[in-house]
Amino acid sequence: MLQLVVWVALKQEGFGASLQHYNPLIGVEIKKEWKLLDSWQLIAQMPFGKPTAPAGEKEFKPLDERVKFFK
Incomplete structure (x- = not known):
């Protein structure tokens, strides 16, 4: 995953990062x-x-309040 590679590279250089997903x-x-x-x-x-x-x-x-399983 590209974002993981970028995240690790930024961390190695002393930066912090946050991945933000867009809502359409x-x-x-x-x-x-x-x-x-x-x-x-x-x-x-x-x-x-x-x-x-x-x-x-x-x-x-x-976890049981955050995840729903449907059978």
Whole structure:
């Protein structure tokens, strides 16, 4: 996965990054704001920079509250 390679390379250089996926509903506004070609498909962006603090601990809901199985 390309994003993993980019993420690791940025980390090795002392940068932090966050992978942000686009919702198609905002694609029109983003293309207009940044004057992007209509033929471009917005999927994700990876903003990066020097971390100002360590990442905090993440809390997750129990798995049975986050995942549904259908039989």
